[in-house]
Amino acid sequence: MKNGKQNQPHMTTEAKDDRKKTNQISINQSERRGSNKVWDFFCSVKLAVVIILVLVVACILGTVILQGRTLDEYTAKYGYTLATFFRITELNNVFYSYWFAFLLVLLCANLICCTIKRWRNTFMQTGFILTHLSLVLILVGGVVKFQLGVKGGVNVYEGKSVNYFLTQLINRQGKLDYVKKDLPFSIALDDFILEKNEPKFQLVSYIKNKDRQKILEVKVGQRQRVPGSGYKVTIKDYIPDAELKQEPVNTSDTPDNPAIFVKLLGSDKVTAEGWLLAHDRNYYEDKKQNLRVEYIWLSSQEELEKTVSSIETAHPKISVMISEQGLSQDYPMELNKTFKLEGTNYSIRMLQYVLNYGDRRPLAEQPTDNPSVQVEINGPDGSETRWVFEKFPDWDKMHPAKYKNLKITCSGIASGHMARNTIRLFQSPEGKQVMVSIKDNHITSAIPWELEKKYTIADLNHQIMVSNYFPSFDFKKEVIKKSDEVGMPAIFVEVEGPSGKVDDWLFSNQQYATWYTDNNLALVYESTGDSIKHFTSKLRIEENGQTVAEKTIRVNDPLTYKGYVIYQSSYDPEAGSFSGLQVVKDPGIPIVYAGFGALCFGVVFIFYIKPFLRKKSNKEVEE
Amino acid sequence: MSLINLTLIAYIVASVAYIAREVWMSVAIKWISLGVFILAFCFNLTWLIARSIKAGHPPFSNLYESLVFYACCTALVYIIFEFIYNFRVIGALASVLAMLILLYATLQDSSIRPIMPALKSNWMLAHVITYMLGYGAFGISFITSCIFLAVKPFAKNKKSNEVKKGNEISLINFDKLSYKLVAFGFPFLTLGIVTGAVWAKKAWGDYWSWDPKETWSLITWLAYLAYLHTPLIFPKMNISKSKSSVILAFWLLISFGIVNFTFIGLNYLPSAADSEHIYGSQ
Numbered sequence A: 001m002k003n004g005k006q007n008q009p010h011m012t013t014e015a016k017d018d019r020k021k022t023n024q025i026s027i028n029q030s031e032r033r034g035s036n037k038v039w040d041f042f043c044s045v046k047l048a049v050v051i052i053l054v055l056v057v058a059c060i061l062g063t064v065i066l067q068g069r070t071l072d073e074y075t076a077k078y079g080y081t082l083a084t085f086f087r088i089t090e091l092n093n094v095f096y097s098y099w100f101a102f103l104l105v106l107l108c109a110n111l112i113c114c115t116i117k118r119w120r121n122t123f124m125q126t127g128f129i130l131t132h133l134s135l136v137l138i139l140v141g142g143v144v145k146f147q148l149g150v151k152g153g154v155n156v157y158e159g160k161s162v163n164y165f166l167t168q169l170i171n172r173q174g175k176l177d178y179v180k181k182d183l184p185f186s187i188a189l190d191d192f193i194l195e196k197n198e199p200k201f202q203l204v205s206y207i208k209n210k211d212r213q214k215i216l217e218v219k220v221g222q223r224q225r226v227p228g229s230g231y232k233v234t235i236k237d238y239i240p241d242a243e244l245k246q247e248p249v250n251t252s253d254t255p256d257n258p259a260i261f262v263k264l265l266g267s268d269k270v271t272a273e274g275w276l277l278a279h280d281r282n283y284y285e286d287k288k289q290n291l292r293v294e295y296i297w298l299s300s301q302e303e304l305e306k307t308v309s310s311i312e313t314a315h316p317k318i319s320v321m322i323s324e325q326g327l328s329q330d331y332p333m334e335l336n337k338t339f340k341l342e343g344t345n346y347s348i349r350m351l352q353y354v355l356n357y358g359d360r361r362p363l364a365e366q367p368t369d370n371p372s373v374q375v376e377i378n379g380p381d382g383s384e385t386r387w388v389f390e391k392f393p394d395w396d397k398m399h400p401a402k403y404k405n406l407k408i409t410c411s412g413i414a415s416g417h418m419a420r421n422t423i424r425l426f427q428s429p430e431g432k433q434v435m436v437s438i439k440d441n442h443i444t445s446a447i448p449w450e451l452e453k454k455y456t457i458a459d460l461n462h463q464i465m466v467s468n469y470f471p472s473f474d475f476k477k478e479v480i481k482k483s484d485e486v487g488m489p490a491i492f493v494e495v496e497g498p499s500g501k502v503d504d505w506l507f508s509n510q511q512y513a514t515w516y517t518d519n520n521l522a523l524v525y526e527s528t529g530d531s532i533k534h535f536t537s538k539l540r541i542e543e544n545g546q547t548v549a550e551k552t553i554r555v556n557d558p559l560t561y562k563g564y565v566i567y568q569s570s571y572d573p574e575a576g577s578f579s580g581l582q583v584v585k586d587p588g589i590p591i592v593y594a595g596f597g598a599l600c601f602g603v604v605f606i607f608y609i610k611p612f613l614r615k616k617s618n619k620e621v622e623e
Numbered sequence B: 001m002s003l004i005n006l007t008l009i010a011y012i013v014a015s016v017a018y019i020a021r022e023v024w025m026s027v028a029i030k031w032i033s034l035g036v037f038i039l040a041f042c043f044n045l046t047w048l049i050a051r052s053i054k055a056g057h058p059p060f061s062n063l064y065e066s067l068v069f070y071a072c073c074t075a076l077v078y079i080i081f082e083f084i085y086n087f088r089v090i091g092a093l094a095s096v097l098a099m100l101i102l103l104y105a106t107l108q109d110s111s112i113r114p115i116m117p118a119l120k121s122n123w124m125l126a127h128v129i130t131y132m133l134g135y136g137a138f139g140i141s142f143i144t145s146c147i148f149l150a151v152k153p154f155a156k157n158k159k160s161n162e163v164k165k166g167n168e169i170s171l172i173n174f175d176k177l178s179y180k181l182v183a184f185g186f187p188f189l190t191l192g193i194v195t196g197a198v199w200a201k202k203a204w205g206d207y208w209s210w211d212p213k214e215t216w217s218l219i220t221w222l223a224y225l226a227y228l229h230t231p232l233i234f235p236k237m238n239i240s241k242s243k244s245s246v247i248l249a250f251w252l253l254i255s256f257g258i259v260n261f262t263f264i265g266l267n268y269l270p271s272a273a274d275s276e277h278i279y280g281s282q
């Protein structure tokens, strides 16, 4: 049976028991010191609890307020007034401040006095005495470290040696200072070795509307749910060392994405070749030769003929339409000239034009990707400036403008700025194929072209040939396995979500995330980086030119010589050519460690050994 | 189903069983609830072992693993105390606590990453294990304090807030139980700090550098130290026994808050960026 007394906290019980004893036994003692209030004050638990609580507050302040920064940093972060307040109260350096030191001295006094007062040579007191004195030892050791110890760092290059190190401190002006300390020996770095872990790869999922990132398992064949969402991901294949091959293929005879393969030949050698896609990148430009090749697909034969015949009339111009008045007017592109719109009170002026909107390069270097003109409109409500795009005639309709009723389009800007030699390859669904050569804005020839035939380009010593035609061009993605070793892994992933199943290859070297069709789930297959496994320095300690100690140090395994301990702390992250060493000297260590030992044994004694012994003796009494 | 989820479910079942035991007071349910709880603990432990085999290092290299380990230690301390003191209500809450910790763990990044060179040390092993056992004990003492504060108003008429245990009456009061739990955990916390200091000396060259994590572990230690010393001053200050036990129970709630802040909250401190051992968000 357990009894009530036994269940009472040991500390309180004993304190009470002992107090009674003290009262009885040492009346003489207390008479001698009885009136000494100071002594009682330093012995009291009340003081202990107060000190402990003040220490708690101090420690909290010491982590909430940044510590040991330069004055400038404080002023920038907290403002001048607070920064000054922190400096005066030493709240910027709590743990090394005078008032904190005072607290610790008080604590020590308290510990020593209460231990002396309660000192009794009984075995049961062991824990009490050990814990309280151990704390004194640890604090004394700390003072020794503060007074006699040094701590600093130094970088050593491979094959070099140093005989000093640098300590960092904040000086009186609140600035960061380095102080050079000489060593009574020199440290030579014979070798520095950086060992890296094998790269690892992981599949990361990201759910946009929840801003949540999770790591998925990479296990082939297993269907897994993306945590916190309804998506399901199945990894269907894994290749440890993959390469992506993209091969152009023709997927059907319907010309929904027509493309031709064009070769340029100079004295029978191919100088350039590539696919031109009518609906995508439809031209090739050679600025050096001042040559441009365009591939133009037209929806019917009539249109093809019409376009070919009207090439020369395609001078740059802008058209202005005012729909409600049924008015439409063309103007030649002449910059900075004001045109009045007949029958209205509008006037327009062209300010500038570009061949590729947003391109900062000079006009001559711009590709003719997005030609546009900047137009100023003056009307009853003042002036408005807008960009007009050749390829996007409806741009102004979709964007805010003052004069919405005024529609402006432009055309022929690109051709007005053509390369000296332009070759246009026209094609229509019926199979009509015309090659038009334009030189200095004039058609020099217009002939039908055929596959696999070479045509000479006038003036240029070059020939052109169309060697292939795909009505429905597409890329076939093919992933091939280069080797069985882990090189550049890739996984084939199937995602199930609200808009069905989608699958794709994810490559570990891919720069961008792969998004599921609803643009809410993204997957990235990436390397976790080749993290550092170990870094070691082969050190030699030299004194008067003689090697006196040698050791290969690594993190957790330092070298000790003449009271100095040399630690591996960092390395040159770029070239890996120097090793960062930390040099520490702390004569207080034996005292502190003695304190640690006593503290550990003391607490175990109080809370485990003593109750156990008590229980045993209680049982004996019962029996 | 993954082992983690299995563990979670087992903890939930255990807490339900403990509540059932409260209602029906049957010996059978008593063993079932303890059995399920031990099963949950075993799952938890198995996960940890499997993880360390898979990762090739002890299972507390990041926040995720440490939290799972924390849950396991909390459960272990509870089991030890249930065997010694044979108490009841706490079981339900203890398994809820373990479950909440695990649940919080599942929100963390669970990937296995190679560990930093500084973490490769036996001192680290001793450091984390002792710390977590201490934390586990403080977790359970948090529960006993909560229950103490909850039953206290209803126990006014009785001499003390006695609780029934099985068929017999136990004289264990929840405040005393809290004390015992702290007395159990405090040596572990102390050993944890000391081994941590020795490890820091080996790895970084200084046993104490007022790093935020170190400072907060000192705050935790001081908080429980204050708890252990205050009972000695209440009689002198003429504070009644019932009042002082309430104050102490509240103090334990605050202290457990400090424990958890030290464990997972330090990222919110402005000084966190410089710390060598705060779990980064990587």
Ligand code: HEM
Pocket (backbone or CB within 6 Å): A010, A011, A012, A013, A014, A015, A016, A043, A044, A045, A046, A048, A049, A051, A107, A108, A110, A111, A114, A117, A118, A128, A131, A132, A135, A602, A603, A606, B190, B225, B229, B232
């Ligand atoms: C690991 C740390 C500590 C432990 C385990 C510890 C333990 C104890 C124990 C067991 C007692 C009661 C003695 C008894 O009833 O047998 C006690 C009393 C006391 N402790 Fe501590 N203590 C610790 C740290 C401190 C600190 C830091 C202070 C403050 C400066 C302190 C000041 C006191 C005082 C003043 C008493 C009262 C002595 C008396 O009754 O005259 N202790 N401590």
